[in-house]
Amino acid sequence: MSGPDMGHPAGFSPKPLLSVLKGDRPTVPPMWLMRQAGRYLPEYRSLRAEKGGFLELVYDSAAAAEVTLQPLRRFGFDGAILFSDILIIPYGMGQKLWFETGEGPRLAPTLDQTDLATLKPDFTRFDAIYETVRQVKAALDPEVTFLGFAGSPWTTATYMVAGQGSKDQGAARRLAYQDPARFGAIIDAIVDATVTYLSGQIDAGVEAVQLFDSWAGSLAPLQFDRWVIQPNRAIVERLRRLHPDIAIIGFPKGAGAKLADYAAGTGVDAVGVDETVDPHWANRILPAGLPVQGNLDPLALIAGGRAVEEAVDNIRAAFADRPHIFNLGHGILPDTPIAHVEALIAYVRQSNR
Numbered sequence: 001m002s003g004p005d006m007g008h009p010a011g012f013s014p015k016p017l018l019s020v021l022k023g024d025r026p027t028v029p030p031m032w033l034m035r036q037a038g039r040y041l042p043e044y045r046s047l048r049a050e051k052g053g054f055l056e057l058v059y060d061s062a063a064a065a066e067v068t069l070q071p072l073r074r075f076g077f078d079g080a081i082l083f084s085d086i087l088i089i090p091y092g093m094g095q096k097l098w099f100e101t102g103e104g105p106r107l108a109p110t111l112d113q114t115d116l117a118t119l120k121p122d123f124t125r126f127d128a129i130y131e132t133v134r135q136v137k138a139a140l141d142p143e144v145t146f147l148g149f150a151g152s153p154w155t156t157a158t159y160m161v162a163g164q165g166s167k168d169q170g171a172a173r174r175l176a177y178q179d180p181a182r183f184g185a186i187i188d189a190i191v192d193a194t195v196t197y198l199s200g201q202i203d204a205g206v207e208a209v210q211l212f213d214s215w216a217g218s219l220a221p222l223q224f225d226r227w228v229i230q231p232n233r234a235i236v237e238r239l240r241r242l243h244p245d246i247a248i249i250g251f252p253k254g255a256g257a258k259l260a261d262y263a264a265g266t267g268v269d270a271v272g273v274d275e276t277v278d279p280h281w282a283n284r285i286l287p288a289g290l291p292v293q294g295n296l297d298p299l300a301l302i303a304g305g306r307a308v309e310e311a312v313d314n315i316r317a318a319f320a321d322r323p324h325i326f327n328l329g330h331g332i333l334p335d336t337p338i339a340h341v342e343a344l345i346a347y348v349r350q351s352n353r
Contacts, residue, residue, distance in 0.1 A: 014142065014143050015142075015143060015144070015145050015207075016030040016078050016143070016145075017030035017031075017032065017078040017079045017144075017145035017208075017325060018145040018207055018208060018247065020270075020291055020323045020324065020325055021145075021208055021247035021249070021269055021270055021291055021323075021325070022247065022269075023289060023291065023323055024323060025321075025322070025323050025324075028348065028349050028350075029316065029319075029324045029325060029326040029348065030078035030079065030145075030325055030326070031077060031078055031079075031325065031326035031327060031345065031348055031349075032077045032078060032079030032080070032081060032147070032325070032327060033071075033077070033327060033328050033331075033332050033341070034081070034327060034328050034330060034331045034332065035331030035332045036071040036075075036077060036081060036332060037067045037068055037070055037071050037081065037083045038331070038332065038334065039334035040332060040333070040334050040335070040336045040337075040338065040341075041070055041071065041074070041338070043070050043074075044067055044070055047063060047066060047067060051063055053099055054085070054099045055085075055097065055098065055099055057083075058083070058084055058085055058088070058128075058129075059128045060128075061128050061129075061131040061132040061135055062135060064083045064084065064128075064129075064132040065083075065132050065135035065136045065139065067083040068080055068081070068082060068083040068132070068136045069136060069139060069140070072140070072141070072144060074338075075341060075342065075345055076345070077144070077345075078143075078144060078145060079144065079145045079146075079147050079325075080136060080140055080144050080145070080146050080147065081147045081149065081210075082129070082132065082133060082136070082146075082147065082148050082149060082201065082206065083132070084129050084132070084149070085105070086149075086150065086151030086155065086156060086159075086212055086214075087105050087107065087151070087156075087159060088125065088126065088129060088197070089150060089151060089156055089190065089193050089194060089197055090107055090156060090159060090160045090190075091107075091125050092121060092122060092123050092125040092126050092193060092197065093119055093121050093160075093189065093190070093193050094119030094120045094121050094122060095107045095108060095109070095119060095160060096108045096109075103164075104164065104165055105159065105164065105165070106163060106164050107159055107160060107163045107164070108163055109163075110160070110161060110162060110163035110171075111157075111160045111161045111175075111186055112161045112162065112171050112175060116182075116185055116186055116189060121193070123193070123196060123197075126196070126197055126200055129197075129200075129201070130200050130201065130203075130204040131204075133146075133148065133201055133204035133205050133206055134204050134205055136205070137204070137205030137206075145207050145208060146205060146206045146207050146208075147206060147207070147208050147209065147210055147249075148198060148201035148202065148206030148208070148209045148210075149209055149210040149211070149212060150194045150197055150198050150209070150211060150212070151194075151211075151212050151213075151214070152194075152211045152212060152213035152216070152228065152231065152232055152235075152250075152252075153187045153190040153191055153194065153227070153231035153232070153235075154172075154187070154213055154215065154216060154219070154227045154228050154231065155212065155213050155214045155215045155216070156190050156194075157172050157183070157186050157187055157190060157227075158171075158172040158215050158218075160186065160190075161175055161183075161186070168218060169215050169218045173218065173219070173223070176223060176226075176227060177223075180226075183227075187227060187231050188231075190231070191231050191234050191235055191238075194235055195235055195238045195239060195242070198235070198239060199239065199242050199243065202239075202242075202243050202246055207246075207247070208246065208247035208248070208249065208269075209239070209246065209247075209248055209249070210248075210249040210250075210251055210272070211232055211235065211248065211249070211250050211251065211268070212251050212253075213228055213232070213250070213251060213252045213253060213255075214253050215253070215254070216228050216252035216253055216254055216255050216262075217252075217253060217254015217255060217256065218254070221258060224255070224258050224261075224262075225261070225265070228252060228255075228262065229261065229262055229265035229266055230265075232250060232262075232266040232268070233265055233266045233267055236248055236250075236266055236267045236268055237267070247269045247270070248268050248269050248270075249268060249269065249270045249271070249272055249293060250262065250263075250266050250268035250270070250271055250272065251271075251272030251274075251293070252271075252272075253272075253274045253330060254274060254276070256276070256277070259271065259273065259277065259282060259285065259286065260285045260286055260287075263286055263287060263290055264287065269291065270290065270291035270292065270293055270323075270325065271286060271290060271291075271292055271293070272292075272293040272294055272295075272327065273292060273293070273294040273295040273329065274294065274295060274329040274330055275294075275295050275296065275297035275298065275300075275328070275329025275330060276329070277294070277295055277329070278318075279292075279294070279295060279314065279315050279318035279319060280314075280317075280318040282295075282318070283318045283319055283321075283322060286322075288322070289322060289323070290322065290323075291322065291323035291324065291325065292319055292322060292323070292324055292325070293324075293325040293326075293327045294315070294325075294326075294327050294328070294329050295315060295327070295328070295329040296308070296311050296312065296315060296326070296327070296328050296329060296344075297311065297328075297329055298328050298329065298330055298331065298332055298333050298336070299333070301328065301332065301333075301336055301340055301341070301344060302333060302335060302336050302337070302340065304337065304339075304340035304343060308340065308343070308344055308347065309347055312326075312344070312347055312348055316348075326348050
């Protein structure tokens with residue numbers, strides 16, 4: 001599925017993104033963008049206005065499938081990412097979930113005040129997401145790799161404990177230090193739910209999954225090992241037993257110097273790197289041959305022009321000798337000009353530069 005004048009150069013496999021996750025190194029890296037289905041697209045804004053709230057859009061499978069496919073039609077990316085939300089897992093685990101206009105998600109009861117055992121899990125809340133996967137899969141171009149996702153346990157727990165996002169994830173960090181057994185039980189329950197959720201996505205048709213640890217950077221090294229590396233390793237190992245061929249991308253945003261330990265400790269098939277990471281350093285410290293995803297600064301994409309071209313050249317030079325998926329270092333921002341995305345795709349896909 002390619003947009004105008006954006007066809008793949010010769011040498012691409014039928015599923016270039018999936019082949020890179022398996023270790024291939026095509027001349028031109030496949031690409032997708034985190035949050036590629038979202039508010040920067042007028043077609044998304046129109047459908048969101050029609051459906052009302054964000055959660056209503058997620059739980060309308062036909063609409064969520066349409067949102068997933070919108071950036072594929074417009075840009076011809078090599079990967080489609082399921083349109084959903086990381087907080088579907090706590091919702092399935094029994095918390096109430098809603099979105100406050102202009103303020104973001106809310107969960108109740110909060111686990112800093114309520115015991116996990118009081119929640120009543122209802123994993124039928126995952127069913128609409130699986131239906132979205134099936135509808136996208138039926139409509140997706142066969143050369144596009146379909147990515148599912150979930151929040152990693154630490155990031156998910158920060159919302160479950162505090163009931164909302166925060167700048168420093170202080171409530172979860174305090175609980176993890178003060179009562180590690182209680183916090184560990186929360187993490188273990190999230191691991192179980194995540195394996196169930198991702199396995200269901202895989203059964204419904206996704207070909208790879210990404211674990212988003214958006215708040216991994218807030219933890220001290222020992223806490224990072226306990227609450228990021230170990231739970232993600234458990235998910236990877238359990239998913240591989242259920243689905244031996246599934247490709248798993250880990251994205252520990254803010255991991256910084258702990259990136260190599262994350263890669264070695266979790267056993268993921270590929271590591272996403274955020275925009276603060278020097279790609280040349282990442283290439284030196286990560287295991288040889290490990291696929292890497294990233295890591296253009298989303299603000300550079302807003303600036304466009306030479307700022308993007310210089311960054312693209314630097315990233316591609318850094319990862320020239322390892323499997324590489326071109327992506328942003330975090331999600332695309334709502335005020336990103338569509339013309340800049342088109343220019344980025346055209347620039348990345350120039351071969352032999």
